[in-house]
Amino acid sequence: MNRTLAATNITVRFGGLTVIHEVDLHIRPAEVLGLIGPNGAGKTTFVNVLTGFQKPKSGSVRIGDTDITFTKPEHRARSGLVRTFQAVRLFSAMTVSENIAAAGLAIGLSRAEVRNRERSLVELLDLGDWVDVKARALPYGIERRVGIARAMVSNPAFIMLDEPAAGMNEEEAMAFLAVVRAIRETGAGVLLIEHNMGVVFRLCDRVQVLQSGRTLAVGTPDEIRSHSMVREAYLGSSA
Numbered sequence: 605m606n607r608t609l610a611a612t613n614i615t616v617r618f619g620g621l622t623v624i625h626e627v628d629l630h631i632r633p634a635e636v637l638g639l640i641g642p643n644g645a646g647k648t649t650f651v652n653v654l655t656g657f658q659k660p661k662s663g664s665v666r667i668g669d670t671d672i673t674f675t676k677p678e679h680r681a682r683s684g685l686v687r688t689f690q691a692v693r694l695f696s697a698m699t700v701s702e703n704i705a706a707a708g709l710a711i712g713l714s715r716a717e718v719r720n721r722e723r724s725l726v727e728l729l730d731l732g733d734w735v736d737v738k739a740r741a742l743p744y745g746i747e748r749r750v751g752i753a754r755a756m757v758s759n760p761a762f763i764m765l766d767e768p769a770a771g772m773n774e775e776e777a778m779a780f781l782a783v784v785r786a787i788r789e790t791g792a793g794v795l796l797i798e799h800n801m802g803v804v805f806r807l808c809d810r811v812q813v814l815q816s817g818r819t820l821a822v823g824t825p826d827e828i829r830s831h832s833m834v835r836e837a838y839l840g841s842s843a
């Protein structure tokens with residue numbers, strides 16, 4: 605069965621301004637796709653289109669043979685396509701355990717299902733030392749990880765992570781590599797927006813480079829690293 609998440613020929617306009625120009629992108633199960641590019645390139649907008657927060661002017665989004673271009677975010681989440689946001693959204697007065705449980709209850713899981721999901725996510729994301737700690741007392745890297753646990757409560761087929769390692773120190777960023785690898789092990793396809801090229805090149809199976817709303821290159825980390833236009837446009841200036 606073809607369970608690839610595929611966006612085809614996506615164009616997005618805000619008023620008169622075209623910010624995504626006929627972009628194609630796909631993610632296979634158990635694949636980490638890195639989406640990189642300078643600020644304003646259109647990465648978040650593209651994830652909004654994939655997850656139903658932004659309607660494209662044209663183009664389509666499919667999971668396998670099912671067209672989901674105009675379905676609501678909640679509907680996509682129920683079909684296994686979830687995301688995190690650039691800013692963490694946790695309930696600060698609640699513990700890690702309660703934060704994960706709240707996400708499970710919000711999508712209609714029973715208490716028993718919530719307990720099961722919580723147990724497996726705590727193990728998968730290595731949160732065992734933190735379950736009873738209130739969210740407001742968490743170190744930054746752990747806080748981000750709990751945000752991912754909340755998104756993963758539905759056992760998604762695809763998860764979109766918008767700058768999940770932003771603001772992490774180097775140690776937290778390296779621990780984060782293991783988190784994403786664990787997610788891939790579940791068979792989920794991962795889209796990772798990330799500026800830390802060390803993280804991107806270590807972690808991703810493929811990398812897609814956006815620039816001014818267009819695809820500049822797609823390829824393996826090695827291909828992207830040696831791509832002359834990418835080096836000039838992006839890596840040269842920031843790496």
Ligand SMILES: Nc1ncnc2c1ncn2[C@@H]1O[C@H](COP(=O)(O)OP(=O)(O)O)[C@@H](O)[C@H]1O
Pocket residue numbers: 618623641642643644645646647648649650
């Ligand atoms: N809601 C909006 N209305 C108008 N312009 C927007 C909106 N969201 C994003 N943009 C513009 O679209 C472009 C792409 O933004 P964004 O997708 O946030 O880029 P990135 O995530 O790569 O930094 C930018 O020029 C940004 O200013």
Ligand SMILES: [Mg+2]
Pocket residue numbers: 647648649690
């Ligand atoms: Mg962004």
